[in-house]
Amino acid sequence: MELTLLDFLRIDFPALLAAVLACAACALVGNFLVLRRQGLMGDAISHAVLPGIVGGFLVAGTRETLPMMAGALLAAALAGVLIEAVRRLGRLESGAAMGVVFTVMFAAGVVLIERAAASGVDLDADCVLYGQLETILWLEPTGWGSLLDPAALAGLPREVMTLGFVLALCAGLVLLFYKELKITTFDPALASTLGIPAGAFHYGVVLLVAATAIAAFEAVGSILVIAMLICPAAAARMLTDRFAAQLALSVLLGVLAAVLGYGGAAFLPLWLGAEHSLNAAGMIAVASGLILALAVLFGPRHGLVGRRRGLRRVRASATPASSPGPAVLGGEA
Amino acid sequence: MQHFIGRHAAAEPGSGDADAGSSPLPDPLPNPLPNPLPSPLAIRGLTVAYHRRPVLWEVAYEAPPRGLIAVVGPNGAGKSTLIKACLGLVPKVAGTVEAFGRPIGEQRRRIGYVPQRESVDWDFPVSALDVVAMGRYGRIGWFRRVSRAHKEAALHALERVGMADFARRQIGQLSGGQQQRVFLARALAQEAQLYFMDEPFAGVDAATEHAILDVLRDLDAAGRTVVCVHHDLQTVGGYFDHVLLMNTRVVAHGRVATTLTPELLARTYGGQSQAFAAALPARQDARP
Numbered sequence: 001m002e003l004t005l006l007d008f009l010r011i012d013f014p015a016l017l018a019a020v021l022a023c024a025a026c027a028l029v030g031n032f033l034v035l036r037r038q039g040l041m042g043d044a045i046s047h048a049v050l051p052g053i054v055g056g057f058l059v060a061g062t063r064e065t066l067p068m069m070a071g072a073l074l075a076a077a078l079a080g081v082l083i084e085a086v087r088r089l090g091r092l093e094s095g096a097a098m099g100v101v102f103t104v105m106f107a108a109g110v111v112l113i114e115r116a117a118a119s120g121v122d123l124d125a126d127c128v129l130y131g132q133l134e135t136i137l138w139l140e141p142t143g144w145g146s147l148l149d150p151a152a153l154a155g156l157p158r159e160v161m162t163l164g165f166v167l168a169l170c171a172g173l174v175l176l177f178y179k180e181l182k183i184t185t186f187d188p189a190l191a192s193t194l195g196i197p198a199g200a201f202h203y204g205v206v207l208l209v210a211a212t213a214i215a216a217f218e219a220v221g222s223i224l225v226i227a228m229l230i231c232p233a234a235a236a237r238m239l240t241d242r243f244a245a246q247l248a249l250s251v252l253l254g255v256l257a258a259v260l261g262y263g264g265a266a267f268l269p270l271w272l273g274a275e276h277s278l279n280a281a282g283m284i285a286v287a288s289g290l291i292l293a294l295a296v297l298f299g300p301r302h303g304l305v306g307r308r309r310g311l312r313r314v315r316a317s318a319t320p321a322s323s324p325g326p327a328v329l330g331g332e333a
Numbered sequence: 334m335q336h337f338i339g340r341h342a343a344a345e346p347g348s349g350d351a352d353a354g355s356s357p358l359p360d361p362l363p364n365p366l367p368n369p370l371p372s373p374l375a376i377r378g379l380t381v382a383y384h385r386r387p388v389l390w391e392v393a394y395e396a397p398p399r400g401l402i403a404v405v406g407p408n409g410a411g412k413s414t415l416i417k418a419c420l421g422l423v424p425k426v427a428g429t430v431e432a433f434g435r436p437i438g439e440q441r442r443r444i445g446y447v448p449q450r451e452s453v454d455w456d457f458p459v460s461a462l463d464v465v466a467m468g469r470y471g472r473i474g475w476f477r478r479v480s481r482a483h484k485e486a487a488l489h490a491l492e493r494v495g496m497a498d499f500a501r502r503q504i505g506q507l508s509g510g511q512q513q514r515v516f517l518a519r520a521l522a523q524e525a526q527l528y529f530m531d532e533p534f535a536g537v538d539a540a541t542e543h544a545i546l547d548v549l550r551d552l553d554a555a556g557r558t559v560v561c562v563h564h565d566l567q568t569v570g571g572y573f574d575h576v577l578l579m580n581t582r583v584v585a586h587g588r589v590a591t592t593l594t595p596e597l598l599a600r601t602y603g604g605q606s607q608a609f610a611a612a613l614p615a616r617q618d619a620r621p
Contacts, residue, residue: 035454091384177476179477179478179479182459183467183470186453186464187452187453187467189417189446189452190446190467192420193420193421193422193441193444194441194470194471194523195471196470241460241503241505242458242459243459243463246458
């Protein structure tokens with residue numbers, strides 16, 4: 001029993017913590033992509049940062065977080081500017097512009113990785129795509145008490161520290177600029193006339209998404225990052241009509257997906273008698289997808305089931321003399 | 334010192350203003366006597382282009398000290414662009430816009446804006462009251478929360494458009510006219526002195542039309558200036574005092590009674606004018 005507790009604290013706890021922090025941070029900033037109807041931007045940014053990560057790594061020569069983060073932020077800023085430029089100069093809709101920019105930049109990153117591999121450096125694209133949640137270990141703990149022991153906590157893996165910092169940064173900025181983020185997301189034109197620089201906030205969101213994505217990559221991989229940027233925010237939108245509740249709920253659902261997904265990957269197969277556990281990042285992405293599906297089906301007002309019930313109520317309340325259902329609804333819309 | 338600005342005085346040298354002065358209009362120059370108060374809105378040599386196609390060409394206009402002003406012209410005449418350029422939302426190629434004698438960018442507190450209803454996502458998770466409170470954000474300032482006093486101001490603005498009962502309603506569950514009234518309430522919450530409104534009457538129900546009209550008349554009575562893009566020639570005379578006829582350039586401006594003539598409309602609308610001119614007279618003198 002003591003052994004399994006230690007195993008949990010040393011192997012599962014740090015990985016789970018990293019997943020929870022990554023999912024919470026991605027879910028929080030993901031709101032501003034989903035509500036701006038720029039969900040593809042998450043995809044674009046998380047791919048476009050690859051050449052920056054590799055470039056930072058090549059320049060610094062280490063896998064330290066800071067140079068890679070700096071390179072990635074530069075690449076994200078470049079991607080943001082390029083997307084805007086392609087959209088304007090090429091007169092394309094923004095989805096097409098994003099598609100052009102992020103594929104080209106991702107390809108450049110892959111080429112850079114090949115070059116790095118040629119010079120005998122260990123960095124591979126798989127790790128960027130799938131992450132390495134399973135390799136995050138915390139060797140210090142000796143029992144439950146270690147969770148409160150500063151010396152042991154200082155030994156938490158670097159990925160967890162980085163994710164904790166990024167989550168705190170995201171939460172702090174969202175709290176600080178709550179009002180400004182709300183108005184620049186809903187009505188950037190009005191925000192501009194009030195002297196709130198909507199363009200700067202757009203790029204700020206892009207950079208924050210980039211920082212979050214990079215911090216989360218290493219731990220959970222880019223596929224999970226993309227899922228977590230979209231799914232919790234989209235699910236929360238089905239459950240509430242209030243902005244603050246939307247932000248809080250998305251973070252909650254992100255954490256829920258992390259816990260369920262990790263549990264489903266690490267423990268469920270063993271309980272079911274399987275030999276191996278599943279890929280945790282993949283299961284978390286699946287869990288977030290399931291949560292979104294449930295929210296779409298059963299959301300109180302926007303869910304499919306609830307909406308059908310609403311329709312029936314409208315039909316029932318329409319008098320027989322009036323026109324049939326669709327026309328009644330049309331008048332309300 | 335800048336009171337004698339002509340319609341192309343502020344144009345860039347060499348920007349092709351040779352033909353700008355050739356249109357035979359009723360004198361567009363403002364009163365040459367020095368004005369004691371600066372105009373609420375003075376536009377000079379304003380040129381805007383999208384992808385090198387001019388949308389506004391050397392627009393010059395000085396709003397009268399008070400009254401409701403309609404901006405009228407055919408589709409694609411640059412009416413919305415004029416408002417957006419005044420507000421700094423689209424880049425200017427040339428020209429200046431002043432409000433109350435100073436660059437409009439320095440006067441944000443005194444400017445209110447009602448954008449077109451289609452410009453935002455009505456599925457956004459906010460209530461009507463939240464949206465109206467956004468009109469107060471310029472006053473609240475950075476980092477601060479929306480205080481109770483500001484919420485009350487927002488609620489009062491909703492009352493003025495007859496929407497207080499819908500304050501808690503998510504905006505997507507309002508009808509088109511109700512959404513338009515929420516936008517108007519938001520502008521009222523800005524407590525501005527100069528309002529720009531982009532087609533507030535477009536596609537609204539009769540109740541909303543009356544509510545908007547009441548608000549416009551209240552604003553006028555309180556000495557505010559309202560510049561309103563308007564598409565319905567039949568109601569221009571009934572709703573507004575002044576009209577700015579434009580089609581990329583300014584065709585004419587002045588009091589509705591003297592400016593909304595069949596000849597000037599023909600010049601504004603080009604070939605499509607006959608039907609408009611025929612539809613015109615009815616309610617022209619409804620406003621004193």
